Amino acid sequence: MTDHDTSTTTSTYAYLCIGCPLGCRLEVDEDIHGDIIEIRGSSCRKGDRYAQQEHTDPRRTVTTTVAISGAIWPRLPVKTNGEIPKDQVLAACEELRRVRVQAPVKMGDVVLDDLLGTGCAVTATRDMPAAGNRTAQASAMEFGDRSVTTGPAR
Amino acid sequence: MIDDRPHVLHPKYDVVVAGGGPAGLGAAMAARNAGAERVLVVDREAEAGGILLQCIHSGFGLHHLGEELTGPEYAQRILETALDDGVDVLTDAYLLDIDNDQNLKLLSVDHGVSILDTRATVLAMGARERTRAAIRIPGGRPAGIFTAGAAQRLVNLNGVLPGRRVVILGSGDIGLIMARRLTLEGVEVAGVFELMPYANGLSRNIVQCLHDFDVPLHLSTTVVEIHGRDRIDKVTVAPVDDHLTPVLSKAWDVPCDTLLVSVGLIPENELSRELRLRLDPTTSGPVVSSTMETSRDGVFACGNVVHIHDLVDFVSAEAELAGDHAGRFASGVRPPHDNVRLQPGANVAYCVPHTVTTDQPHTVYLRVRKPLEKSTLRLRDTEGAVVHERRLRYVVPAEMVTLKLRPGVLDGFQSDALQVEVIPR
Numbered sequence: 001m002t003d004h005d006t007s008t009t010t011s012t013y014a015y016l017c018i019g020c021p022l023g024c025r026l027e028v029d030e031d032i033h034g035d036i037i038e039i040r041g042s043s044c045r046k047g048d049r050y051a052q053q054e055h056t057d058p059r060r061t062v063t064t065t066v067a068i069s070g071a072i073w074p075r076l077p078v079k080t081n082g083e084i085p086k087d088q089v090l091a092a093c094e095e096l097r098r099v100r101v102q103a104p105v106k107m108g109d110v111v112l113d114d115l116l117g118t119g120c121a122v123t124a125t126r127d128m129p130a131a132g133n134r135t136a137q138a139s140a141m142e143f144g145d146r147s148v149t150t151g152p153a154r
Numbered sequence: 155m156i157d158d159r160p161h162v163l164h165p166k167y168d169v170v171v172a173g174g175g176p177a178g179l180g181a182a183m184a185a186r187n188a189g190a191e192r193v194l195v196v197d198r199e200a201e202a203g204g205i206l207l208q209c210i211h212s213g214f215g216l217h218h219l220g221e222e223l224t225g226p227e228y229a230q231r232i233l234e235t236a237l238d239d240g241v242d243v244l245t246d247a248y249l250l251d252i253d254n255d256q257n258l259k260l261l262s263v264d265h266g267v268s269i270l271d272t273r274a275t276v277l278a279m280g281a282r283e284r285t286r287a288a289i290r291i292p293g294g295r296p297a298g299i300f301t302a303g304a305a306q307r308l309v310n311l312n313g314v315l316p317g318r319r320v321v322i323l324g325s326g327d328i329g330l331i332m333a334r335r336l337t338l339e340g341v342e343v344a345g346v347f348e349l350m351p352y353a354n355g356l357s358r359n360i361v362q363c364l365h366d367f368d369v370p371l372h373l374s375t376t377v378v379e380i381h382g383r384d385r386i387d388k389v390t391v392a393p394v395d396d397h398l399t400p401v402l403s404k405a406w407d408v409p410c411d412t413l414l415v416s417v418g419l420i421p422e423n424e425l426s427r428e429l430r431l432r433l434d435p436t437t438s439g440p441v442v443s444s445t446m447e448t449s450r451d452g453v454f455a456c457g458n459v460v461h462i463h464d465l466v467d468f469v470s471a472e473a474e475l476a477g478d479h480a481g482r483f484a485s486g487v488r489p490p491h492d493n494v495r496l497q498p499g500a501n502v503a504y505c506v507p508h509t510v511t512t513d514q515p516h517t518v519y520l521r522v523r524k525p526l527e528k529s530t531l532r533l534r535d536t537e538g539a540v541v542h543e544r545r546l547r548y549v550v551p552a553e554m555v556t557l558k559l560r561p562g563v564l565d566g567f568q569s570d571a572l573q574v575e576v577i578p579r
Contacts, residue, residue, distance in 0.1 A: 016361050022527075022548045023357035060362065063211045063224055064338055065310055072200075074313040077210035077226050086366060093338040107230055125210065126226035 015054050019046040026051040059083035062092050063125070066111055070130050071103035077125045078111050084118040092116055103130040161244055163265050164192055168484035169477070170258055170272040171195045172249045172425060175204020176466050177457025178278035179232045180473030181480065182241040185276070188481025194242045194270075196260060202243050203229030204280060205303070206466065208310045211331055213358075217467035228466060252429055256452060273484040274452045276476055277426060277440070281419035281458035283328075286380075289417050291323075293380030296387075302328040302416035306335065315341055317412030321389050322346045323377050326552070327355040327464075329416025334363035344408050345370040347377060347391055349398060352525055354552045356464075377413065378405060386413055421459045429453060436504040437461040444510045445489035446476035454480045461506050461519070464554050468519065490514065494564070499534070499575030501526065503551070510572075512564040518557040522576050525550040530579045531557060535569040549576055 010032045017024040024047050029037040039051045053059075061083050065075035084092060092115055101111055105128040112122040168190035171178045174197030182195045201207060206214070209225030216222050223231065237243065247262035258270045283301040298317055300308075305316045306328065320336055322329045325348035333343045346364060351374045353360050364371050372391070378400045379390040392405035421439040423431075432441040432449035439460040440448040447454050456476035457469045479489050492509035496518065505520045526549050533542040542563050549555055555576065564572075 016357055016365065018356075018358035018361050020357075023360070060366070061212055062338075065210060065313070067313070073311050075310060077224065077310065079210075079212060079224055089366070090338070094340075097340075107227065125224045126207075126230050 013055060015051050017042060017047045017050055019044070019050055028052075028055045030055075058086040060086050060089055062089055062115075062122075064093050064096055066096050066122075067100040068105065068128055069100060069102050071105070071128045072131045073128065076101060076105060076111070076128050078122050079125050080115060080118075080120040081123055082118075082120045084115065084120050088116055088118065092118075096122065103128050161242075161264055163244070163260075163262075163268055163270070164194075165269075165271060167192045167194045167270060167272040169193045169274045169276060169480045170249075170270060171276040171278055171477075173197060173204070173278035173280055173457075173459070174199070174202030174243060174245065175278065175280050175457065176206060176228070176232060176469050177280065177459070177473045177476075178202075178204070178276065179236045179241070179243075180470045181276040181278055181454070181456055181477030183232075183236050183239050184474040184477025185274075185481035185484070186239045186241055188478045188485075190274075190481040190484045192242070193240070193481075194244060194272075195236070196247045196249050196262075197243065197245045198248050200245055202233055202245055208303070208307045209331075210310050211335075214466050217465065218470045219467075225466075232470070249425060252425060252453075274454065274480040276480045277448070277453065277455040277459050278457050278473065278476075279422045279425060279459045281421050281462060284415070284418045284420055286413075286415050288420075289415070291377055291380055293389075294382060296380070296382035296385050298382070298386035298412045299380065300412065300414050302326075302332045302414045305332055305412075305414050309335055309339060315339060316414070317410070318342065319344055319410045320412040320414060321377070321391075321408055321410040322414045322416060324348065324416035324418070325350075325353040325355050325360075325371060325373075326416045326418065327359050329414065330355040330359040330363040332414055332416070333369050334367065337367045337369065343367075343369045344410050345372055347372045347375045349376045349394060350374070352550070356552065376400060378402065380413065381407075385411060387411065389413055419458065419462045421461065423459060426455070426459070434461075434504060434508065436498070437506065439506075441508045442506065443489065443492045444507045444514065444516050445479035446472065446507065447479060447483075447489050452480075452483050454483075461504065461521075463519075464552070468554065468556075471517070472519075493570060494567070495571045497571055497573050499532075499573040501529075501549075501576045502574050505574050510559060510564075512567055513561060515561055516559040518559060518574075520555050520557060520574060520576075522549045522551055522555065526576065526578055528579045529576050531555065532575050532577060534573040534575070535567065536571050536573070537569065538573075541567055541572065545579065546576065 013028045015026040026041045063079045068076040105124045109124045169185040171182045174195045182193045206225035206229035212224045214228040251259040260268045308314045319342045377389045378392045381388045388409045392400040440455045454476040456473045463469045496505040503521045510516045529546045531544045
């Protein structure tokens with residue numbers, strides 16, 4: 001599995017650096033205790049740091065939608081307000097599929113306060129006004145007391 | 155609570171902006187800040203904000219706003235600012251026609267057909283996606299074939315999944331983002347197929363949208379046939395040779411109920427053609443000066459209608475420039491006359507703007523044709539003499555190259571054209 005000739009090396013892991021469009025192919029050598037011995041393939045320090053983070057504790061911000069009732073659209077876009085462990089991303093989305101909120105919602109409103117025990121809250125990423133008697137396709141967006149509306153609903 | 159006060163339409167505007175996405179809203183704000191009294195943004199959707207509203211992922215705003223936002227957050231931020239700045243936004247409305255004297259014919263849900271008079275116009279209509287038809291994939295015409303952006307709208311706004319097992323053609327960022335988005339919604343993504351030997355999207359998206367979920371990426375491979383009667387049931391894919399010709403003897407079938415095509419964007423220039431603006435055949439957008447003015451006086455353009463941008467941040471920057479000059483034009487200030495044409499040379503597909511002046515700083519965006527590691531960006535005069543050089547570590551077609559022309563760079567430059575090339579070092 002490795003071409004690195006060190007008796008303590010047990011595995012080499014490959015990563016693609018996301019720091020810039022160069023996309024360096026990074027390799028992390030790990031000993032039998034799971035400690036990093038060497039990081040190869042990067043062309044800058046950012047790459048080394050990225051490889052270390054990805055290897056030891058990969059995390060992601062999750063963006064998805066939840067169901068919303070009484071709004072101009074049937075879905076409300078949301079995000080985690082921090083990064084959660086990568087291997088919990090799919091479970092997080094499954095959890096969020098069970099959430100339904102009621103319009104109106106303001107950007108930043110908390111939809112779920114502790115996602116799967118990660119300590120991350122899930123918040124709305126836009127205002128979502130109540131539909132009133134408008135449908136999604138024939139409605140206007142409203143922010144506070146200013147409106148972009150174009151006239152009465154018909 | 156929705157405010158149902160009717161929108162008042164004035165017969166005369168200083169600046170009218172076609173399109174309420176980041177380009178249009180940015181230009182409208184800049185026009186107001188440059189002193190334009192009445193600025194109207196016209197958008198055909200029910201909400202302003204453009205394509206950002208369906209781009210629910212994050213990665214927007216790092217350059218322009220100094221923080222990382224999702225698309226809807228970026229849209230709401232700029233829309234709120236535009237309204238605060240006194241910009242008028244009319245939604246559910248189409249700009250049908252502009253005549254030579256900048257009389258606009260407008261069709262809107264609220265006002266029917268209206269004729270408006272404006273001193274300056276900003277074109278910010280954005281782009282639309284290339285479709286299956288644009289790349290001529292053979293086979294039947296079953297249901298289940300979508301552009302990646304159409305699927306994005308279905309999933310993120312309408313809450314509808316396009317299918318259960320999806321093949322994605324094209325490795326541009328929208329296709330990659332949709333691979334993750336569908337996976338997160340429980341849809342199986344059978345694979346992403348890319349004609350070119352390199353991925354077209356950012357490496358960040360390759361990692362976080364494909365690797366994270368073990369979605370296979372097949373480079374130098376394309377869809378050669380679509381099968382299915384009512385609904386698509388499989389596609390045939392094949393590797394391509396060095397001339398991008400499919401090797402059919404090595405083809406295989408991939409069962410799927412949905413095909414997403416993510417094969418590029420085309421600037422939406424119906425209005426520009428109506429105005430008979432000079433268009434650049436490479437960008438498919440209007441030819442623009444260093445003030446983002448088109449070939450017609452007082453008609454400016456910015457954003458994806460001019461050329462396809464990688465990041466909304468660059469769109470916002472370009473929109474500020476266009477809106478600022480549109481605002482000044484409306485108050486009677488003529489844009490300076492450019493005296494140097496920029497000509498794409500070796501490995502450069504296009505440069506925007508198309509012309510510059512020697513005495514002002516300019517930001518020039520250019521796109522290369524082929525990826526190159528360790529290259530040199532070189533400006534030559536018509537005689538071939540090198541005027542300016544900059545080393546670039548790497549260039550890829552998916553990443554726009556930004557060239558800052560500072561005053562002094564073109565000191566003593568006498569010729570009327572500059573050749574721009576990106577060559578190996």
